[in-house]
Amino acid sequence: MTFRRFARKYLVGIIAILVSVVVFLVPFIFVVLQAAKDPKEAGLMGFTLPSTWQVGQNFFEVIQTNNYQLLAAFINSFILTIVSVVIMVVFSAMVGYLLQRKRSKLNHVANFFVLAGLIVPPAVVPTIWVLQGLGIFDTLPGMILIEATLGLSFSILLFRAFVATIPRELDEAAVIDGAGPMRLFFRVILPLLRPVVITVVVVQAVAVFNDFTGPLYFLPSSDNPTVQLTLYNYQSQSVSQYNLLFMSILLITIPPLIMYIFFNRQIVAGMTSGAVKG
Amino acid sequence: MTTTAVRIDPANPTKAPGRSRGDKRRGVRSPYPSWFYIPAGVLYLVFFALPTFSSFYFALTRWTLFSQQFIGLGNFVQFFQTPALTQGFINTLIYGFLTSAAKVVLGLALALLLTSPIFGRGYLRAVVFFPVLVSTVGVGLTFKSLLDPFHGVVNSVLGFFHLPQPGWYTDPHLALLTVAGVDIWKGVGIATLIFMAGIVAIPSEYFEAARVDGAGSWNVFRNVTLPLVRPAMATVIILSLIGGLRSFDLIWAMTNGGPGFSSDVIASVIYKQYQAGFFGLSTAGNVILFIVVTAIMVPVQWLLNRREAEL
DSSP, rough: OOHHHHHHHHHHHHHHHHHHIIIIIIIHHHHHHHTTSOOOHTTTTTOOOOOOOOHHHHHHHHHHHHHHHHHHHHHHHHHHHHHHHHHHHHHHHHHHHHHHOOOHHHHHHHHHHHHHHHHHHOHHHHHHHHHHHHHHHSSHHHHHHHHHHHHHHHHHHHHHHHHHHSSSHHHHHHHHHTTHHHHHHIIIIHHHHHHOOOOHHHHHHHHHOOOOOHHHOOOTTTSSOOOHHHHHHHHHOOOOHHHHHHHHHHHHHHHHHHHHHHHHHHHHHHHHHTTTTT | SSSSSOOOOOTTTSOOOOOHHHHTTTTHHHSGGGEEEEHHHHIIIIIIIIHHHHHHTTTEEESSSSSSSOOOHHHHHHHHHSSSHHHHHHHHHHHHHHHHHHHHHHHHHHHHHHHHTTTTTTHHHHHHHHHHHHHHHHHHHHHHTTTTTTOOOHHHHHHHHTOOOOTTTTTTTTTTHHHHHHHHHHHHHHHHHHHHHHHHOOOOHHHHHHHTTOOHHHHHHHIIIIHTTHHHHHHHHHHHHHHHHHOOHHHHHTTOOOSTTOOOHHHHHHHHHHTTOOOHHHHHHHHHHHHHHHHHHHHHHHHHHHHHHHO
């Protein structure tokens, strides 16, 4: 019995680790190796160590390509991500809070819209038509509003599930102490929503930062590149420079990686509290 | 939701709380003002609902954004008469159901593994989830190199063992399945995470009771874990089906819908028609995608929720 338990714990674990190395780590090691090679070696696409490591050189070269386009793309992507996620968090927390607290006829309508927002695929060309009507097509503000809108439904679901865990007595205490609705929400409720705010921020920031389809449709000109678009255009332009292509893949993977390392636990906790009840 | 919670009227604390209409009459604001719906509602209506509703009209037109000409169902007729577009329709269904089914099975298996006390669990959990965070375009381009039919790492290894070396994304019969495989690789982490949460939430007494009754591992899984993990399974099925039916970016990054039209899905057809300037046709594709997704998701959701309620 003890031997069996030992075998199960270690043998299965070791096999799983070996499989995971092949299945999950090899692709990442491949990216890193490719990013460190010279163009000729990278073009061979082999899983070999580079004969000369030129990480620094590739890094500076990829940054300087097309007049520092990748740098501009990083700045745009950061602005897009930060602003749209802030909008998403505040607006959807307000809705999630109301859906959970207030019993009104509007709730059915709002719940229906939330569900529809999750299921219905966005109609792209009519969205372009709306953006053009407002004069914000192909601009960063337009893209921000689109990303914020598309993230609302999922965020509302997470917030709605979490607000239920905050006792109503707190609201009542705050009201007795003379807090208005705004103070009650922004000073009392929102700080208590911190765990789920972190989850929403991480999940949506990664989604917006990694979004490719949105910018492809709504930021078509090269005036406002995002990192995903830059990467995509890069591969169609310079076929021979695989080392630089993989260096850009590596670079745009770093921000989500940092987020993951910092918030690993919170993502898991928040996703589980929201997604399963969702 | 608690129905017994008491809302105290600050102006008149001894009185039992009335309906909000009563409060309003006395000029007392509810602590839950309805205008909290407005910011999100405006965004939703302008950038989501309005395009969605207008798409039903624009799908019936020949449209250039500047001029539109009503042509009835012409776009839809054209859509279903062109073999390339029909192919996209079928591919969407294959892709959606295949990726979703694989994520359910693999996700559940991985979750069972990662919730059992095995060696290296923390590392395994991290590594399975990590691809979820990586850019889809980056993943697509990486696998395009790894699966390259001539120098790719995968085919080199297969060649070393004298195994057949398929043209993963250059063979029309294989391209869609290859992209689906990469999609599963990238997305299985989310499914695993949701299943893990579901398994951890099962009270351990159930497992102990089953063991005391002499149930083996298979019976415990079959009769305890599987039924109780159903809410998590519903979430996984719904999320992965929605994602799979709508997916575009991985396909576009890896094959552009090719070779030929063999890996086109509705979403990539929509993009191609948009690129070619056929905005009406593109929007008709959107309406078809809307109908497909809704026609599949509404019964699926109803079925899954009903079963959940029976438990």
